[in-house]
Amino acid sequence: MPALTRDEAQTRARLLDVHHYTVDIDLTHGADHFRSRAAVRFSARIPGDTFIDVKPTELRSATLDGRPLDPDTLDGNRLPLPGLTAGEHELLVETTMPYSHTGEGMHRFTDPADGETYVYSQLFMGDVQRVFAAFDQPDLKAVFELTVTAPTGWTVLGNGIATRQDGAANRWTLAPTPPISTYLVAVAAGPWHSVHTEHAGLPFGIHCRRSLAPYLNADAEEILDITRRCYDRYHTLFDEPYPFDSYDQAFVPEFNLGAMENPGLVTFRDDFVHRSAVTDTERQTRGMVIAHEMAHMWFGDLVTLAWWDDIWLNESFAEYMGFQVLSEATRFTHTWTDFGIARKGWGYDADQRPSTHPVA
Structure with missing residues (x-):
């Protein structure tokens, strides 16, 4: 996948202010994949074109300001966002993502000592796109608000205080962060x-x-x-x-x-x-x-x-x-x-x- 260059990052930073990510991660889809849903609120200072970083197994859907985007336009790890007008925007991207066994993105491990499984994220540098869609560069800070659904018996940890929701599903809400860089978002789940x-x-x-x-x-x-x-x-x-x-x-x-x-x-x-x-x-x-x-x-x-x-x-x-x-x-x-x-x-x-x- 093409790496983001400094020139590209500077161009995108001149165009955008990124405000808030609402991210839903579902870890209950088997041993190979998980799902993520990212709602990104941002604004464009002037009209222009840009892209968001995402590297899924499957791009299930994407909408910009309620308008569907064609998943086939995904080029490697770049989803084009053409024709942005000046002002506020909301992007919604739903994906299926692969677990990693190399320590990048969302790493999954089964303990040979007792058969228990654990997952954790490692997003430095430029690997948030392996977990959810994001403007993946350190200077575009935003508030992150995550919800994680995990297998029964697992505990979820993250950047903010984790609270288990009432109900049958093992669903956890993480307190919103202050504005942080994308590479610093963290999730760890397991028993x-x-x-x-x-x-x-x-x-x-x-x-x-x-x-x-x-x-x-x-x-x-x-x-x-x-x-x-x-x-x-x-x-x-x-x-x-x-x-x-x-x-x-x-x-x-x-x-x-x-x-x-x-x-x-x-x-x-x-x-x-x-x-x-x-x-x-x-x-x-x-x-x-x-x-x-x-x-x-x-x-x-x-x-x-x-x-x-x-x-x-x-x-x-x-x-x-x-x-x-x-x-x-x-x-x-x-x-x-x-x-x-x-x-x-x-x-x-x-x-x-x-x-x-x-x-x-």
Whole structure:
């Protein structure tokens, strides 16, 4: 599928203001596919043509301002939106989407230990179109309001507080987000084992697959203590309230990265749920990742890069703050030693390669 270029993104951003997504995701359609329905409210500053990003197995229907669009006009991952007039518009796109087994889009995993199944989203960068139709670029922020229908016995997690609706269907509503970028939308669903607490009036939760429950329970107090201490320290340093309504951390299987800073629902590779005795250095590393991802809640999620060429600043700032805050707020007071041994070496290695370049 063609990747969105910066020029295309800038052209679309000059044309559009995106206001609100109402998204309905149905995870009850078998092991291979799920369905999504996205209603997008946006406005055009001037008349023009553009497109929305979506990569479905099947584009079931699309309407723009009540007028049907021809599904056959879908070109790869681009659905044309021709002849926009200046002013407000509403687009409705219904799709069937494939589950992923590569960690992109909506990843699906069945635990060989007990046969339980879990799904979670990973949308960085440019993969929201694998879950629902969206103007998939970081500078077109909007409010996201999601509803998820899941198999019986599953719990749904997301960017906002999740509430199970009354009725026979296992249907969950996620509280609307503040304006966020498309790549930060997050959903995780399955028969999670969860540990809940509250801090500073905010619900905190940590989650893992059921087969890892004894191991998460053993480390829950340490993980939550680090979370609370870092949360308090960031408030002191930034003097800006945490901008979301909850703070969940899900340790998910087959995760491609170390972690992802989805606002209100940080996802971590579940290797961080230690199955055996580990060194204090390994515990410090886990704490550093917790602190790093929390820094992104302010720098990356509340304030976000306009385009991907600034990802170096997003990550380097969170890396610095993670080491600094962990050393100031927790028992891990020698984190900068680890930085000097490990992270600094990465920089030396990169500087010696033919691909070395200025940071900006």
